[in-house]
Amino acid sequence: MPRVTASGFELADGPVLVTGAAGFVARFLMEELRMGPGDIATDMTTDFTVPDGVTRVAWTLPSPPPVDLADVAFVVHLAAMTSVARSHGAALDYYHANAMGTVSLVDSLLEASSAARLLFVSSADVYGSVEGAIRESCPPNPASPYAGSKAAAEIAVLQAHRSAGLDAVIARPFPHFGPGQAPHFALPSFCRRVIEAAAAGAGSVKGGNLSAVRDYTYVSDVASAYSAILAAGASGEVYNVASGRGRTMGEVLEAVIGISGVRLEIETDPGLMRQADIASQVGDPSRLAELGWRPVVDFHEGLSRLYDWWRRSR
Template sequence: MKRLVKRLFITGQSGFVGLAFERLRAHAVAGQGWELVVADSPYDLLEPESLQRILQQARPDAVIHLAGQTFIPEAFRDPAHTLDVNLKGTLNLLQALQHSGFNGTFLYVSSGDVYGRVSPELLPITEQQPARPQNPYAVSKAAAELLCYQWSCNVPWRILVARPFNHIGPGQREDFVISSVARQLARIKLGLQEARILVGDVDVSRDFLDVEDVISAYLALLEKGQNGEIYNVCSGKEYLIRDMIASMLYLTETDAVIAQDPARMRPSDLRRVRGSNQKIELATAWAPQIPMQQTLLNVLADWEVRVTAENAPP
């Protein structure tokens, strides 16, 4: 019997996770019965007509809403735009789906950042922890979560929320710490900069997860997540950034000085972060599969290719 293929539409396909979906669709997405539908023309979350046009073409069975303003320093610089894109843009998308007759599953990708500063004695962070956002980006995500919950009570289709914690992998922008260090190591290896790595605060911990594990979690939620529910997407482990950098130096056999750059320090930075993934594991049987060393090797190899291409002669 031929397996029914369902149509999956992802907003933000040109972003970090969206591009990772594109790389994986040959095996990870299609292998789970999904056909990734690509937008046939540009659209804007703040232009409802463009969303309606795209959705009429895509006719999705499920939507993963990744698009938005995701960079925290930019959110501090322009909080109004961040709220417009992340809250009003989500409302526009929900209304466009309703207008198109959508009757599938909508997964809103929020952020573990909505929890704000959590005391160490309360780690790991569960979904029962209240949202106490510390920056405009997290405020916009928490607000959109509430919007999605309200809609989940009033429409006949499933709406659920994922709260991913820090995720890393090939293709990430250099604004993020592990990606930034990998780029600098690639430049050192190619003789393009001195053996000195500029960093922000490295004596903080984060819950890092490979982007491919993040994608598999989202697909698991499409299949088994419950309407109106929120799920952490995280490793459940705590990684000190200083230790991550030391691992990257070891893997590249590089001897470099670590230097703090004041421009890379972020306001309201959290000291320790570790999430609980028990709820999603119980609901879907999902669990992280990719070892951190493999993730770091993938990031380092990706930046070596990118830096080499950036500096290739014309």
């Protein structure tokens, strides 16, 4: 019997393995894929929550796999170091974890003669800064060690597909957000700062580069996009995961202030500026839409959910 995901996409029967299962998106993806008995979730430790019946396994790439990959039908590779800002001072660590970790996983799949389909989750940061809607054909132009490590990992995946027949698809997610996201990312940081400013009776809140344009998608829609690519993506192809709508970070911060119901002025803080920041990053989701994917959660609804989560978590 095929596995039907929460969004209605059909996967062939067989176990699913997710790396980076303790991460932000993984919790939503495991629910989207309706993971259960026979499925495997891996991370550096086993101290994370999984759906009932899912086996938790400690696995730190690029070490050898602790499970038999020959028996797995689908692998979703989420495990990565993800902070763009922190990557500028830790390039070697990022290439080791993100690029070499992916090379190790690919080699392990090939050595096991696994017929598994691999979904490698890359990043829209590989594009760098591009004016207008970015299509998958846009050449990579990474502006950070994080982005460079993801671009290098993509090359390894595509090389294995072309030369060794690995069944692999690549997702390039644009910025996404939702409850549980780490506080160093922009939208959780905005929510935290606004909540703290409101609680302190401050008249202002600080932001960094507020002219930068970003394309945000809510996390559950990102999870459903991954299931669409896993189920129906063409092997060897790349798919943007994006809404197609860009907003300046100033507009996003204004929206958070609006949700708070408190009057706050916005101050630009040079200390919050990113090194080599990307001016514009808006994706064209047309190729993904051809697989039957559509976003469900409106941006402002998703932002309200994130704000409420942070308010309750204080």
